[in-house]
Amino acid sequence: MALDAADLGPATSLSCRECGESYELGPRYACEQCFGPLEIAYDFTGVTRASIEAGPRNIWRYRGLLPVPSNVQDTPNTEPGFTRLVRADHLAEALGMQRLWVKDDSGNPTHSFKDRVVAVALAAARELGFKVLACPSTGNLANAVAAAAARAGIRSAVFVPADLEQQKIITTAVYGGTFVTVRGNYDDVNRLASEIAGEQEDWAFVNVNVRPYYAEGSKTLGYEIAEQLGWRLPDQIVVPVASGSQLTKIDKAFQELIKLGLVEDKPYKVFGAQATGCSPVAAAFKNGHDVVRPVKPDTIAKSLAIGNPADGPYVLDVVRRTGGAVEDVTDAEVVEGIRLLAGTEGIFAETAGGVTVGCLRKLVSSGALDPEAETVIINSGDGLKTLDAVAPVATPSAEIDPTLEDFRASGLA
Amino acid sequence: MSTVSVRIPTILRTYTGGESEVKAEGATLREVITDLDANYNGIAARILDDSGKIRRFVNVYVGEEDVRFADGLDTPTPAGTQISIIPAVAGG
Numbered sequence: 001m002a003l004d005a006a007d008l009g010p011a012t013s014l015s016c017r018e019c020g021e022s023y024e025l026g027p028r029y030a031c032e033q034c035f036g037p038l039e040i041a042y043d044f045t046g047v048t049r050a051s052i053e054a055g056p057r058n059i060w061r062y063r064g065l066l067p068v069p070s071n072v073q074d075t076p077n078t079e080p081g082f083t084r085l086v087r088a089d090h091l092a093e094a095l096g097m098q099r100l101w102v103k104d105d106s107g108n109p110t111h112s113f114k115d116r117v118v119a120v121a122l123a124a125a126r127e128l129g130f131k132v133l134a135c136p137s138t139g140n141l142a143n144a145v146a147a148a149a150a151r152a153g154i155r156s157a158v159f160v161p162a163d164l165e166q167q168k169i170i171t172t173a174v175y176g177g178t179f180v181t182v183r184g185n186y187d188d189v190n191r192l193a194s195e196i197a198g199e200q201e202d203w204a205f206v207n208v209n210v211r212p213y214y215a216e217g218s219k220t221l222g223y224e225i226a227e228q229l230g231w232r233l234p235d236q237i238v239v240p241v242a243s244g245s246q247l248t249k250i251d252k253a254f255q256e257l258i259k260l261g262l263v264e265d266k267p268y269k270v271f272g273a274q275a276t277g278c279s280p281v282a283a284a285f286k287n288g289h290d291v292v293r294p295v296k297p298d299t300i301a302k303s304l305a306i307g308n309p310a311d312g313p314y315v316l317d318v319v320r321r322t323g324g325a326v327e328d329v330t331d332a333e334v335v336e337g338i339r340l341l342a343g344t345e346g347i348f349a350e351t352a353g354g355v356t357v358g359c360l361r362k363l364v365s366s367g368a369l370d371p372e373a374e375t376v377i378i379n380s381g382d383g384l385k386t387l388d389a390v391a392p393v394a395t396p397s398a399e400i401d402p403t404l405e406d407f408r409a410s411g412l413a
Numbered sequence: 414m415s416t417v418s419v420r421i422p423t424i425l426r427t428y429t430g431g432e433s434e435v436k437a438e439g440a441t442l443r444e445v446i447t448d449l450d451a452n453y454n455g456i457a458a459r460i461l462d463d464s465g466k467i468r469r470f471v472n473v474y475v476g477e478e479d480v481r482f483a484d485g486l487d488t489p490t491p492a493g494t495q496i497s498i499i500p501a502v503a504g505g
């Protein structure tokens with residue numbers, strides 16, 4: 001693939017997170033020396049609060065901090081980001097907290113934070129000369145890739161576990177493109193995708209062979225939270241964890257903003273949230289391990305059902321460095337979390353959001369999280385995509401005939 | 414001796430002369446990797462760390478099973494087994 005013409009903005013090289021080996025920018029993702037994940041290295045210039053504020057109301061306002069060309073807005077893409085940061089006073093009250101915000105990423109074009117990472121992956125994949133946008137997915141990424149490829153006018157190839165929620169199957173298939181359900185769990189699908197990526201040289205598996213670029217898209221969550229708080233960092237943040245990429249990139253974003261002088265340097269704590277039925281990172285945290293033992297997932301939070309999380313060790317690093325924790329909640333608590341957020345703030349989260357709210361509650365009651373300190377939680381996806389999780393408990397108050405008598409008799413007045 | 418088939422990830426194909434799939438011998442994964450190294454000098458040190466354990470960011474599959482769920486390097490590799498060596502990346 002021809003890279004001479006590639007414009008990846010402020011990105012300068014790829015460097016191995018494990019051994020520090022440096023590589024030219026290109027379609028690589030693992031270190032040849034140690035298999036460690038590669039990270040983008042940058043040379044940032046001229047990024048100020050004013051330059052950001054003058055940008056579009058989507059993630060491209062931060063393009064000077066991303067591995068994308070400076071004209072990225074001019075090519076068709078889904079323009080995700082700049083989702084609302086909701087002051088959650090009722091939820092705070094219910095949990096005995098002071099200042100709580102929900103970063104509501106269900107407001108993205110395909111209703112999850114995955115539109116952010118895919119938009120960056122698409123821009124980089126174009127520059128790197130790939131022809132097909134592909135992914136293995138736990139569901140949300142599938143939606144985002146299929147939609148972004150349709151918008152970009154290129155082919156998509158999406159692979160998901162066959163037992164995915166029907167909503168996520170339909171909301172992927174509707175965009176057309178190649179869409180394969182695989183008889184296996186996500187970790188099986190992920191392995192298959194890695195093997196296919198080794199054969200199909202012009203397929204950009206966004207979260208496999210384009211992962212260094214893709215993952216940077218999650219930084220925009222951190223940038224937006226800081227900007228929306230008035231260029232400040234929160235004291236605490238709770239983030240759902242599947243592979244752990246989102247959590248580590250939010251931390252990276254906060255660190256970059258500090259280094260660039262765009263926010264004041266202050267301590268903050270990062271907390272991770274998992275479902276007990278797939279909690280390899282929480283288990284490692286609680287046992288004091290720095291190695292994450294893979295598990296076979298069994299939870300209704302399918303979007304978080306990654307049993308072998310590649311960024312798990314880095315989640316542990318961030319959480320321990322900042323004084324946070326990784327917590328996990330049962331499926332029943334996930335459903336409770338969804339209802340609590342919906343009932344207190346009018347926000348209908350998918351199971352991942354239920355995991356986050358459930359863990360928030362647990363972290364407050366265990367004392368790990370300070371109820372007085374300003375806290376942000378991420379709602380990374382939309383409840384309409386995981387209806388089955390709440391269908392048994394989200395039911396009407398009554399069914400009546402269209403008569404005033406019947407209404408009175410129902411006792412609902 | 415049991416002959417198995419090993420899928421080689423892109424970043425290790427410099428060792429196998431570009432081959433994406435090679436044959437190797439061995440009754441366990443450990444023996445297979447030793448045999449691979451005999452034919453493709455240096456490849457074992459890419460897969461295993463200095464203490465001889467599978468590197469943190471390498472996933473090895475015997476059949477469809479991640480060997481971390483089986484017996485690691487002692488996982489049996491009967492004749493005809495398909496082995497895959499894959500960089501650990503996930504997130505979906």
Ligand SMILES: Cc1ncc(COP(=O)(O)O)c(C=O)c1O
Binds near residue numbers: 247303
């Ligand atoms: C809704 C939702 N939230 C959170 C995550 C976790 O992201 P990560 O794999 O970056 O930890 C996912 C991943 O699939 C997701 O779909």
Ligand SMILES: [Zn+2]
Binds near residue numbers: 017020032035
């Ligand atoms: Zn390395």
